[in-house]
Amino acid sequence: xxxxxxxxxxxxxxxxxxxxxxxxxxxxxxxxxxxxxxxxxxxxxxxxxxxxxxxxxxxxxxxxxxxxxxxxxxxxxxxxxxxxxxxxxxxxxxxxxxxxxxxxxxxxxxxxxxxxxxxxxxxxxxxxxxxxxxxxxxxxxxxxxxxxxxxxxxxxxxxxx
Amino acid sequence: xxxxxxxxxxxxxxxxxxxxxxxxxxxxxxxxxxxxxxxxxxxxxxxxxxxxxxxxxxxxxxxxxxxxxxxxxxxxxxxxxxxxxxxxxxxxxxxxxxxxxxxxxxxxxxxxxxxxxxxxxxxxxxxxxxxxxxxxxxxxxxxxxxxxxxxxxxxxxxxxx
DNA sequence: CTCTTTTACTTGACGCGACAACTATTGCCC
DNA sequence: GGGCAATAGTTGTCGCGTCAAGTAAAAGAG
Numbered sequence: 583x584x585x586x587x588x589x590x591x592x593x594x595x596x597x598x599x600x601x602x603x604x605x606x607x608x609x610x611x612x613x614x615x616x617x618x619x620x621x622x623x624x625x626x627x628x629x630x631x632x633x634x635x636x637x638x639x640x641x642x643x644x645x646x647x648x649x650x651x652x653x654x655x656x657x658x659x660x661x662x663x664x665x666x667x668x669x670x671x672x673x674x675x676x677x678x679x680x681x682x683x684x685x686x687x688x689x690x691x692x693x694x695x696x697x698x699x700x701x702x703x704x705x706x707x708x709x710x711x712x713x714x715x716x717x718x719x720x721x722x723x724x725x726x727x728x729x730x731x732x733x734x735x736x737x738x739x740x741x742x743x
Numbered sequence: 744x745x746x747x748x749x750x751x752x753x754x755x756x757x758x759x760x761x762x763x764x765x766x767x768x769x770x771x772x773x774x775x776x777x778x779x780x781x782x783x784x785x786x787x788x789x790x791x792x793x794x795x796x797x798x799x800x801x802x803x804x805x806x807x808x809x810x811x812x813x814x815x816x817x818x819x820x821x822x823x824x825x826x827x828x829x830x831x832x833x834x835x836x837x838x839x840x841x842x843x844x845x846x847x848x849x850x851x852x853x854x855x856x857x858x859x860x861x862x863x864x865x866x867x868x869x870x871x872x873x874x875x876x877x878x879x880x881x882x883x884x885x886x887x888x889x890x891x892x893x894x895x896x897x898x899x900x901x902x903x904x
Numbered sequence: 905c906t907c908t909t910t911t912a913c914t915t916g917a918c919g920c921g922a923c924a925a926c927t928a929t930t931g932c933c934c
Numbered sequence: 935g936g937g938c939a940a941t942a943g944t945t946g947t948c949g950c951g952t953c954a955a956g957t958a959a960a961a962g963a964g
Contacts, residue, residue, distance in 0.1 A: 589895040603887040604879035610894040615776035718765035720900035726764040733771040734750040739881035
């Protein structure tokens with residue numbers, strides 16, 4: 583491998599060069615996402631919700647009027663149950679979702695987004711739309727496709743375990 | 744843009760297709776990193792440290808015997824001070840780092856990695872090396888470079904704010 | 905028709921990140 | 935050299951993730 587100037591290396595003030603490309607790619611991935619997440623957090627903050635709460639609201643909006651049981655939400659988030667329970671505790675406290683014990687199976691708790699929840703989502707649509715335009719604005723359409731494909735492949739090599 | 748089958752869409756059981764490529768790329772980025780982080784957490788767990796603690800230890804190892812003041816560590820982590828203080832509280836509790844009030848400027852607290860800390864890092868080297876090989880194993884060298892480049896560009900378009 | 909297992913959550917304890925407010929020094933200005 | 939700002943950290947509160955344990959209801963086994 584020939585010498586390359588690494589943008590990442592400058593960014594993290596690292597003196598030693600990366601030993602492998604894989605190392606650099608991995609760190610680049612972690613760092614890029616970190617930056618994106620901080621921006622997302624700032625976008626959500628005015629609406630009084632966090633990224634995870636937004637995620638849950640989106641899932642519930644998609645689920646429609648019937649709502650979804652807690653575990654089904656957790657499934658779609660790759661997330662452990664305890665977290666989701668408490669996440670929804672807080673959303674319920676803000677009246678953005680309702681929880682009702684299912685009558686046909688009393689173990690289940692169906693969660694449903696409220697009008698207020700829908701309004702919060704709506705209030706974020708524009709800003710978020712603009713944001714993902716901004717994030718990927720640096721890349722041409724074919725590059726965006728390439729990025730999507732590369733990330734897909736990385737995940738495929740990783741999903742087990 | 745012609746119709747594409749989206750791997751991501753299947754993964755998150757989403758019924759509606761993505762409205763823009765940017766949206767899909769962004770979500771792919773978040774999701775890929777999420778998976779990587781979970782794997783990393785599992786690798787670190789046996790050593791009794793978290794990713795952030797590992798990060799701090801790496802930085803201190805690079806800093807050598809003189810150590811680094813708390814804020815300098817925070818700098819290299821893109822992280823807020825309060826977090827770092829408490830992070831180091833826990834590392835110090837495990838005797839992986841020492842903290843000494845600097846004599847020439849009594850506001851400063853210099854942090855230094857201990858033998859124990861170095862041993863913990865050493866115990867993780869192999870597994871981590873294998874891991875980044877695995878993560879990027881799906882990609883050819885030129886694809887890894889492409890990924891690195893695309894991520895660099897995304898960060899560049901984002902760094903302000 | 906009980907007894908055990910599985911399923912669907914809930915609760916508790918701990919580590920981490922974020923913001924805000926506070927303390928302790930040092931440096932600077934005049 | 936007395937006062938004020940900047941610097942370096944610490945502490946408190948809150949949301950979130952993780953694991954481990956516990957509860958409650960439904961399903962299956964004999």
